[in-house]
Amino acid sequence: MNGLMMDMPLLISDLIRHADRHHGDTEIVSKRVEGDFHRYTYRDAHSRSKRLAKALGGLGVKMNDRVATLAWNGYRHFEIYYAVAGSGAVIHTINPRLFAEQIVYIANHAEDKVLFIDLTFVPLVEKLAANLKTVKHFVIMTDRGHMPKTTLPSALCYEELIEANDDKLEWPTFDEKTASCLCYTSGTTGNPKGVLYSHRSTMLHAYAAALPDALNLSAADTILPVVPMFHVNAWGLPYSCALMGAKLVFPGPHLDGKSLHDMFENEGVTMSAGVPTVWLGLLNFMKESKLRFSTLKATVIGGSACPPAMIRTFQEDYGVKVLHAWGMTEMSPLGTVATFKGKHAKAEKDARYAVQNKQGRAIFGVDMKIVDTEGKTLPNDGKAFGDLLVKGPWVTSSYFKNEGGDPLMDGWFPTGDVATIDPDGYMQITDRSKDVIKSGGEWISSIDLENIAVAHPGIVEAAVIGVRHPKWDERPIVVAIKKPGATVTKEELLNFYEGKIAKWWMPDDVVFVEQLPHTATGKLSKLTLRGEMKDYVLPTA
Ligand code: ADP
Numbered sequence: 407m408n409g410l411m412m413d414m415p416l417l418i419s420d421l422i423r424h425a426d427r428h429h430g431d432t433e434i435v436s437k438r439v440e441g442d443f444h445r446y447t448y449r450d451a452h453s454r455s456k457r458l459a460k461a462l463g464g465l466g467v468k469m470n471d472r473v474a475t476l477a478w479n480g481y482r483h484f485e486i487y488y489a490v491a492g493s494g495a496v497i498h499t500i501n502p503r504l505f506a507e508q509i510v511y512i513a514n515h516a517e518d519k520v521l522f523i524d525l526t527f528v529p530l531v532e533k534l535a536a537n538l539k540t541v542k543h544f545v546i547m548t549d550r551g552h553m554p555k556t557t558l559p560s561a562l563c564y565e566e567l568i569e570a571n572d573d574k575l576e577w578p579t580f581d582e583k584t585a586s587c588l589c590y591t592s593g594t595t596g597n598p599k600g601v602l603y604s605h606r607s608t609m610l611h612a613y614a615a616a617l618p619d620a621l622n623l624s625a626a627d628t629i630l631p632v633v634p635m636f637h638v639n640a641w642g643l644p645y646s647c648a649l650m651g652a653k654l655v656f657p658g659p660h661l662d663g664k665s666l667h668d669m670f671e672n673e674g675v676t677m678s679a680g681v682p683t684v685w686l687g688l689l690n691f692m693k694e695s696k697l698r699f700s701t702l703k704a705t706v707i708g709g710s711a712c713p714p715a716m717i718r719t720f721q722e723d724y725g726v727k728v729l730h731a732w733g734m735t736e737m738s739p740l741g742t743v744a745t746f747k748g749k750h751a752k753a754e755k756d757a758r759y760a761v762q763n764k765q766g767r768a769i770f771g772v773d774m775k776i777v778d779t780e781g782k783t784l785p786n787d788g789k790a791f792g793d794l795l796v797k798g799p800w801v802t803s804s805y806f807k808n809e810g811g812d813p814l815m816d817g818w819f820p821t822g823d824v825a826t827i828d829p830d831g832y833m834q835i836t837d838r839s840k841d842v843i844k845s846g847g848e849w850i851s852s853i854d855l856e857n858i859a860v861a862h863p864g865i866v867e868a869a870v871i872g873v874r875h876p877k878w879d880e881r882p883i884v885v886a887i888k889k890p891g892a893t894v895t896k897e898e899l900l901n902f903y904e905g906k907i908a909k910w911w912m913p914d915d916v917v918f919v920e921q922l923p924h925t926a927t928g929k930l931s932k933l934t935l936r937g938e939m940k941d942y943v944l945p946t947a
Contacts (some may be wrong), residue, residue, distance in 0.1 A: 416609035419492035419577035426452035429651030436656040458489035461567035469494040474518035503926035582606040600806030612645035625651040632680035638739040663691025681709035715861040732765035738800040742766035788828030843872035864894030
């Protein structure tokens with residue numbers, strides 16, 4: 407016997423319809439590429455999304471067609487999210503920081519039919535256009551007055567498309583398993599692979615992300631996603647915020663410390679999200695300029711391990727709660743968030759930090775386990791570490807066009823991360839399996855060693871990599887950037903490790919550098935660093 411509830415598919419268009427109907431006057435504020443601010447409401451965003459959906463129909467976009475963007479976080483990008491998915495087409499957000507060849511590869515692989523471009527990226531696309539085999543229309547995301555002179559064939563103006571259509575449109579209804587968005591992994595090995603989300607997976611993820619023990623979103627919040635809308639859909643915030651009716655603030659390309667701090671203060675931002683590198687820049691700026699946050703209550707930090715020192719600085723110096731989260735493109739992206747349980751209420755400060763330093767507990771919808779090299783499940787004792795496997799309705803089952811074959815192991819997705827899980831269910835990443843340092847048959851966590859280095863007052867950022875050693879196979883070295891004016895030496899930094907780690911984890915060397923390489927999503931690129939350091943020889947070798 408079936409239940410007697412209404413049979414309604416979970417569709418992304420319902421989010422914007424809900425936000426319009428129930429939070430119609432809630433604001434969306436964007437700092438534009440042009441430098442000025444744009445303000446409007448969910449009601450306006452819905453109306454313009456419908457007009458854009460009609461325009462897309464006029465351009466010949468049909469169900470399942472891919473429509474790509476090369477764009478910053480802004481209201482037009484937000485409208486494209488809803489117009490494309492709402493129409494049953496697939497929005498493909500391209501990371502503009504990828505190498506040009508990778509952009510061409512993924513646009514062709516995705517068979518993008520329309521490409522929406524922020525003004526910043528017009529010169530980039532002009533160079534690539536001849537190689538973009540499937541793109542029929544280039545749309546520049548600006549108004550007539552700002553349209554640049556361009557060599558792009560028959561470039562269209564975004565605002566003209568909107569103006570040419572009205573908003574008399576009923577969003578179509580279709581199967582909730584229909585594809586909605588496409589994101590490519592950054593492909594540190596081999597070509598990038600496409601992760602294809604569905605309406606159902608996106609909606610379930612949007613509900614789950616909003617929960618109190620996840621990102622704790624509310625209609626009373628003002629949220630500024632620093633994480634780009636081309637990095638796993640800004641971690642789902644454009645969906646979850648519409649679901650809750652939270653005010654959104656989009657920073658556009660203005661991601662420097664001063665611009666971000668001004669926006670936080672002027673718009674009353676209560677909550678934000680981004681990778682550790684971004685916060686590093688902001689915190690340095692705040693310290694130098696002796697600034698405070700007056701409204702910010704919490705921030706999500708994830709994408710790579712959040713150094714414990716950063717969690718303390720946010721919470722103790724600025725009164726901002728850190729939500730340390732872990733996930734990946736293949737997981738839409740949210741998997742775990744380090745939030746407390748009731749039993750931690752009376753715990754000592756250090757014990758509470760120990761909880762927050764971990765990557766967190768699985769949110770409902772994500773199941774996880776760790777296994778050894780034979781695939782045998784390891785105990786959740788907080789000590790045993792192994793390959794982390796996940797499953798759930800917003801975890802990928804295979805890549806777009808079945809690239810790379812079946813990725814699953816007995817129905818579980820292997821994350822490529824090595825982790826422990828403690829008896830309370832808190833997971834801690836030891837390393838990415840390709841970054842873990844293997845010394846004398848034992849494993850050393852590069853993340854742990856990096857976290858200690860950046861806790862030293864003279865260090866800004868540090869990467870720990872394994873280098874060849876004739877006897878031990880690999881030994882760790884620290885590659886670090888000093889704070890301006892800091893006099894920290896190799897010996898001092900190594901002394902700083904004393905008592906904090908097992909003796910055999912002690913790095914064999916410290917190399918000070920001016921810069922460290924980052925990936926297109928702002929994470930330390932150890933692959934590039936290992937390449938840069940290929941001629942380096944250990945003093946101990
Ligand atoms: P890419 O960085 O290749 O673009 P993702 O953004 O999907 O791909 O990155 C996912 C990976 O990032 C995870 O598998 C994990 O290694 C790392 N990661 C994400 N969040 C955290 C975190 N809080 N702590 C440690 N590692 C993290």
